[in-house]
Amino acid sequence: MIEEMLFQGWSGIIRTVLVGALAYVGLIAFLRISGKRTLAKLNAFDLVVTVSLGSTLATILLSESVALAEGLTAFAMLIGLQYAVARGSVASGRFARLVRSEPRLLMHKGEILHDALRRERVTEEELLSIIRSNGSAAADEVAAVVIESDGAFSVIPKPAGGGAAEFASADLPRRG
Template sequence: MDWGNMLFQDWEGIVRTLFVGLLAYICLVCFLRISGKRTLAKLNAFDLVVTVALGSTLSAILLQESIALAEGASALGLLILMQYLVAFTSVRWSGFARVVRSQPSLLARNGEFCRNAMKQERVTEEEVESAIRANGGREVEDTSAVILESDGSISVIR
């Protein structure tokens, strides 16, 4: 095993990573500014997938010499364009929105757990109680509703 090659190969690779990385980062920031705040919103599973895909694509551009900056920028642009089109269509067509986005689920109502919903959403009583404490409550009886939101967060209405 060549330990020296594992730690350092050559300056050309480092300079390429720095140069392409800077340009790819600037490109990504410009695309995100053009596409708007919604592109990286934490609203649903689809948004999370796009956010992870953007990070993965940026990483590939930085580290894989076989990917040219123009190809990487095209991939970033495509992901952002698809996110924009999904959001645009979701706002205008509720049927499409139902397919792409999950609906909030009621986990507790009037101080009692909704066990069927909790089972379906794979949420434990301990997780609901933790959310209640994080929102200033002590126990489920202190709430009028506990809701699992579309983004995976838990809202507590006291």
């Protein structure tokens, strides 16, 4: 029993090395063909594809019931679906809004937008922590905080001097 947990024979190791190397080469080839966007984490769909590719590679490597051809087909399908979603997003604004979230303003000119925090499920304490982790001691040192499409936070400092170069928020959705 213990021996089987530690070593089940050379055939499994040889299969893992051979199929693993071929699956890796296949994945790299598919990624080179599909372009940089495939692994970009711009939205939830991009993240799902990245995680799914890793999970598929692990399954190909460790599951003897999954043949290399099936694994490569899964890679092609995932990358093809990601490509279709990306193309659809570029071609149609309506489709783009359906599949990805828009950035949301959480704080503007020192004012915390509580409705936006609630909608994005961010607490005020988390917002203040994000501001501190970006080098600002207090919220009044910040022009804006935005939660981006990928869930990352952008902290925009107030301009030095506060003169004519005031932060312009016209291009950010303020749905609070």
